[in-house]
Amino acid sequence: MKLRVLMFLLCGFALFWPVASLAADVQATLDRQHVTLGETVTLNLRANGGGMVSVPDLHALSQDFAVLGSSSNTSISIINGQRTSQVTVGVALRPLHAGTLRIPSLSFAGGATTPIDLEVVQATADAGTGAAATGQKDVFVEATIDPASAYVGQQMVYTVRLFFATDLTSGALEDPQVTGVDLPRLGGEINYQAERGGRRYNVIERRYAAIPQREGHIQIPSVAFQGESVNMANPDAFFGNGTPVTAASPAVDIDVRAAPAQASQGAWLPARALSLSLDGGPAHGDLHVGEPLNVVMSVQATGLPYEALPSLSMPSLDGATVYPDKPVNGTRVEGQWLVGQRQQGFAVVPNRAGTLTIPETTLTWWNVVENHAETARVPARTFNVLPGAGTPPSAPPPVAAANAVPAVAAASQTPAATGESGIWRTVAVVSLGLWVLSLLAWFLWRRRHPASARIAGAHTEGVAGSASRLRTAFLAEARDNDAGRMAIALLAWARAERPSLQNLGELAQALSAGLQPEAIDALQRKRYAGAEEANLGQRFAAAFKDGFAWQPATETKDASPLPPLYPFKLRR
Numbered sequence: 001m002k003l004r005v006l007m008f009l010l011c012g013f014a015l016f017w018p019v020a021s022l023a024a025d026v027q028a029t030l031d032r033q034h035v036t037l038g039e040t041v042t043l044n045l046r047a048n049g050g051g052m053v054s055v056p057d058l059h060a061l062s063q064d065f066a067v068l069g070s071s072s073n074t075s076i077s078i079i080n081g082q083r084t085s086q087v088t089v090g091v092a093l094r095p096l097h098a099g100t101l102r103i104p105s106l107s108f109a110g111g112a113t114t115p116i117d118l119e120v121v122q123a124t125a126d127a128g129t130g131a132a133a134t135g136q137k138d139v140f141v142e143a144t145i146d147p148a149s150a151y152v153g154q155q156m157v158y159t160v161r162l163f164f165a166t167d168l169t170s171g172a173l174e175d176p177q178v179t180g181v182d183l184p185r186l187g188g189e190i191n192y193q194a195e196r197g198g199r200r201y202n203v204i205e206r207r208y209a210a211i212p213q214r215e216g217h218i219q220i221p222s223v224a225f226q227g228e229s230v231n232m233a234n235p236d237a238f239f240g241n242g243t244p245v246t247a248a249s250p251a252v253d254i255d256v257r258a259a260p261a262q263a264s265q266g267a268w269l270p271a272r273a274l275s276l277s278l279d280g281g282p283a284h285g286d287l288h289v290g291e292p293l294n295v296v297m298s299v300q301a302t303g304l305p306y307e308a309l310p311s312l313s314m315p316s317l318d319g320a321t322v323y324p325d326k327p328v329n330g331t332r333v334e335g336q337w338l339v340g341q342r343q344q345g346f347a348v349v350p351n352r353a354g355t356l357t358i359p360e361t362t363l364t365w366w367n368v369v370e371n372h373a374e375t376a377r378v379p380a381r382t383f384n385v386l387p388g389a390g391t392p393p394s395a396p397p398p399v400a401a402a403n404a405v406p407a408v409a410a411a412s413q414t415p416a417a418t419g420e421s422g423i424w425r426t427v428a429v430v431s432l433g434l435w436v437l438s439l440l441a442w443f444l445w446r447r448r449h450p451a452s453a454r455i456a457g458a459h460t461e462g463v464a465g466s467a468s469r470l471r472t473a474f475l476a477e478a479r480d481n482d483a484g485r486m487a488i489a490l491l492a493w494a495r496a497e498r499p500s501l502q503n504l505g506e507l508a509q510a511l512s513a514g515l516q517p518e519a520i521d522a523l524q525r526k527r528y529a530g531a532e533e534a535n536l537g538q539r540f541a542a543a544f545k546d547g548f549a550w551q552p553a554t555e556t557k558d559a560s561p562l563p564p565l566y567p568f569k570l571r572r
Contacts, residue, residue, distance in 0.1 A: 025049070028106065028113035031190050032205075033335070037098050037122050039194035039203070040068065043091040047109035053087050056108045061093065064101045068092040094193075095120040136197070138166040141173070141225055143249035145210060151257050154270040154368050155303040157336045158183060158210040160223050160249060163194065163201040168245075171227025173204070178220050181254075182211040184305075187333050209338050211305075212256040222248040262373055264364035267310045271301040272337065274365045276376035278358070281383070287356065289388040290503035292323075292528045293348040298341065299363065299376070305331045306340035310363070314346050319356050319385065321505060321521075323347040323529035347528040350385040351505025357382045388502040467496040474544070481537035483526045490520075490544070497548065512551040515543040 025048040035041050047053055055070050072089045087109070095101055095118070103116045142161045150156050162173050176183050186207040194203050212218060225247045259268045280295035287293055297312045306329045314322050325345035332339050350356055360380040367374050470493035477489040487504060494507050501507050504524060508517040519540050525531040533539075 026108050026111035026113055028103065028108075028116055030103075030116055030118060031192070033117075034119045034121070035095065036194065037095060037120055040092055040094045040192040041118065042190075042192065043093055043103060043116075045089045045091070045106070045108050045113065047087045047111070049085060049087075053089065053109045055089055055091070056106045058091065058106075060104050060106070064096055065093040065103075066096060068094060092192075098122045137163075137247075138229065139164045139168075139225065139227075139245045139247045141223060141247045141249040143176075143220070143223060143252050145220070145252045145254055148253075149255040149257065150212065151259060151270045151366070151368065152212055152215050153259075153268060153304075153308060154211070155338055156210040156212075156254065157186070158208040158220065158252070160206045160208075162204040162225055162247070163196060164229075165199055165201045166229040166245070167231070169228045169230050171225060171245075173206070173225045174223055175206075176208060176220055176223050178218065180212060180214045180218055181220065182213065183208045184338075185209075186336055186338075207336055210254070212254065215256045215258040218254050218256055220252040220254065222251050224248045259366070263366055264373065266364060269301060269304065269308065269310075269363075269365035270368050271365055272303040272367075272369050274299070274301040274363070274374070274376055276361070276363050276378055278361070278378045278381070281381065287350050287383045287385045289350050289353055289385060290505060291350070291388075293320075293350070293383070294345065295348065295358075296343060296345045297361075297378075298343045300339065300341040301365070302334070302337050302339050303368065304340045305338050306342055307331075309340050309342050312342055312344035314348075315359060317348065317356065317358065319352050319354060320348050320350045321524065323349065323525055323531075325529055349505060349524065349528060350383075351503065351509065353385050353387045355382060356385050467493065470496050471544075471547070475541055478537040478541040478544075483523055483536065486537065486540060487523060487527065490540070494548065498550075510550060512549045514549060515539075516549055519543045 027046045029044050029046070031042045031044065045056065053072070055072075058067050061067060070089060070091045072087065074085060074087050076083065076085045078084075089108075098120045101118045101120055103118065105115050106113045140163050142163070144159050146157045146159070158176065160173070160176070175185075186209050190203075190205040190207075192203050192205070194201055210220070225245075227245050229243050229245045231243075259270075276297075276299050278295055278297050281293055297314070299309055299312060301309060312327070313324070316322070323346065325347065328343040330341055332341075348356075348358070358381045361378040363376045365374055365376065366372075470489070474486070474489040474493045477485045480486075491501065491504060491507065494501050498510065501510065504520050508520040511517050511520075519536075522531075522533045522536060522539065526533045526536060
């Protein structure tokens with residue numbers, strides 16, 4: 001009975017699980033935020049997780065909109081073996097009056113959408129030009145720029161609209177091209193209906209991110225359309241050639257201003273929004289010498305592609321070495337704006353105990369919405385660095401096991417003095433069996449890990465002063481070209497000469513400038529940053545074949561032998 005109830009509950013959970021996953025992420029968006037009265041707009045309702053969904057109740061929209069129809073589609077994507085799906089329901093709406101119209105929260109796929117505002121303006125007498133304004137043209141093209149004036153490097157939105165009130169059998173609308181302005185496409189084409197001069201048109205809209213590269217007056221030339229139309233009322237239309245149609249948009253003028261005098265003397269970043277962050281690190285704030293601290297620095301700007309953002313870098317830190325990871329950069333489109341992002345990971349390896357401080361990082365940018373300079377800031381972070389764990393663990397020497405043989409043998413040969421001799425005999429036999437099993441396990445481990453056993457044995461002798469055996473073990477590991485075992489063998493050899501060394505960072509500081517500290521830095525890059533270091537074992541063997549080049553006590557060492565990775569440094 002209990003099993004049957006449990007299966008019923010599990011089946012019920014499986015049935016309601018898709019609904020719960022959909023309810024977790026539903027979204028409502030409009031294909032345009034500003035329209036003219038008489039134009040149509042598409043409301044897109046999206047739900048992640050797939051499954052069957054239906055058009056929600058739209059009666060709440062009847063006061064401000066006419067619902068013209070709806071459609072739905074499902075998209076499925078597989079990324080790194082993970083399958084995701086999304087259902088989209090599109091609803092065509094036509095505003096009934098001008099003003100700020102609100103689309104309220106709608107119940108969809110088990111969730112609720114966020115309200116959206118739509119700006120609807122009254123059509124003016126100068127909408128369109130000439131015959132297009134009175135609805136006398138079958139095909140015409142409009143072009144607008146928003147805003148009409150901008151700074152160098154600031155993104156504007158250039159929009160081209162093709163209006164046609166006839167049936168087109170073919171056609172091509174060219175892309176704008178102008179020297180001194182980058183014009184990448186913003187998403188795909190948008191299709192809707194609009195009214196001009198009392199006549200209803202089908203509209204194809206394209207948006208471009210217009211980014212001027214120089215100051216002064218710039219004119220974007222007209223964009224042309226060429227195609228063929230056919231009169232579907234003519235029964236012979238299918239057998240004859242179409243009628244050629246052409247149209248061109250008016251030229252658009254823009255005024256480009258230079259960066260203001262109040263702007264930062266560093267990178268010029270005209271954006272609508274910008275954020276700078278540094279994530280990662282232990283919650284308690286404590287680190288250990290030699291253990292890497294992994295952090296990620298990110299900068300994101302709305303209205304700029306990632307190429308316009310500065311490369312991210314971290315300053316040299318007192319008491320630690322910084323190893324950068326591969327950057328992750330990209331630009332995405334959100335509505336009508338570009339959103340650029342740079343992300344850079346760093347492995348910070350402390351090389352001494354004490355206090356480690358990552359200083360404050362700032363980035364000055366220009367807010368084009370409010371027209372003033374702002375500063376994005378990452379506050380300083382301080383960590384307490386504790387001493388390292390000490391020498392790496394080594395395998396127990398076989399001598400200790402051998403010394404246990406006489407004791408075990410003596411115990412097994414001790415004559416019974418009381419009536420409990422049978423118990424002690426059993427204990428002795430079990431102890432002997434455990435010792436044999438331990439010895440066998442050690443022997444098998446030694447055969448599978450000859451290199452590790454070689455390091456462990458050499459290190460045990462190194463504690464007693466056998467530096468030559470440790471040197472031989474290190475050179476053998478260098479031939480195997482394994483970064484982890486080379487690090488253990490090199491540190492064991494160095495401690496035979498200087499027992500106070502805790503990690504490779506301290507060893508590099510104790511050596512004279514030259515091939516040896518450079519080889520250690522290359523080893524650290526391979527271990528913590530995943531860098532490709534060719535012939536690392538041969539490089540180590542050549543650098544340390546004559547022993548350690550200890551630096552005199554009066555010699556000082558640079559903070560870092562690595563050259564700066566990025567030419568641009570964020571100001572602190």
